[in-house]
Amino acid sequence: MQFGRTYEEFEVGAVYKHWPGKTVTEYDDHLFCLLTMNHHPLHMDSNYAEKTTDFGKNVVVGNYIYSLLLGMSVPDVSGKAIANLEVESLKHVAPTFHGDTIYGETTVLDKTPSKSKSDRGIVYVETKGYKQDGTLVCVFRRKVMVPTETYIKERGGEQPGRPELNQPSQKNVEK
Template identity: 30%
Template sequence: MSAPSKDTHRYFEEIEEGETYSVEDARTITEADIVNFAGLSGDFHPLHMSETAADESDFGERIAHGNLVFSVAEALVADMNPRSFSYGYDSLRFVNPVPIGTTLSVHREVVETEEYNDSLGRVVYQYEVTDGEETLLVCEHITLVERRDAGA
């Protein structure tokens, strides 16, 4: 079952396990992305910045920062619900390298919902980022979402 969109105004009770939302061929990682992310984060690791070091590595070419790929993926599929907020991430794994020129697709599925307290519910999304064939990144995004009858 598909989620209505990535930008919803839903209460916890309106979100169902099994909902999915995907974007295909949504964003290509560029050299400018890598350079800008390095400047922003301060991560100038040679695998990201040095063509010579990267060529001599097991990867054979420069690769994107895992956190850059994660940030882009999150922006592509995160539910921008004003009734929810991020509670954190679990099981974040950089499964395969992401070379410059890789185009990302991202899939999100609601894998768990449960009451958190009287005013909030807990929703867990499983993310999978691919290049159309291989899995590049996986994680669980945990959110807390306002309950319809909060405080009643």
């Protein structure tokens, strides 16, 4: 199974559909809010949301949706990243609610060799998140520094540092 890509493997215009989707639960939303100290009642207080908002229910905090989509994109986009360089733009297009399922896809917009290091390149991508009904909810663009094939080969291959399984010797097994 592939986890990330080298610079050579990215093609401008390629679209990676991230699978599987994720159904957002109230627990997910509240835990994210608590971890990030976002206690806004729109996200945490169903009575407040019901009585004071046009939606009549809690809205999932937008940065959770962004984080979820970013995580979904890692196996396809940044699994081999050397550095996440920039989030150029982030737009929350429509609200997400508890019970919505989020799906994501990333388009490669451009790629350029690094100006300072020949063994890496910069990939410019746009990730979009959709609800189960196809409603676009989040769009962001970012730049990621990724290794070239040369970088990977010079540093021990696909999984450098991964320990080998120690097989017990046959005489220890027989005892």
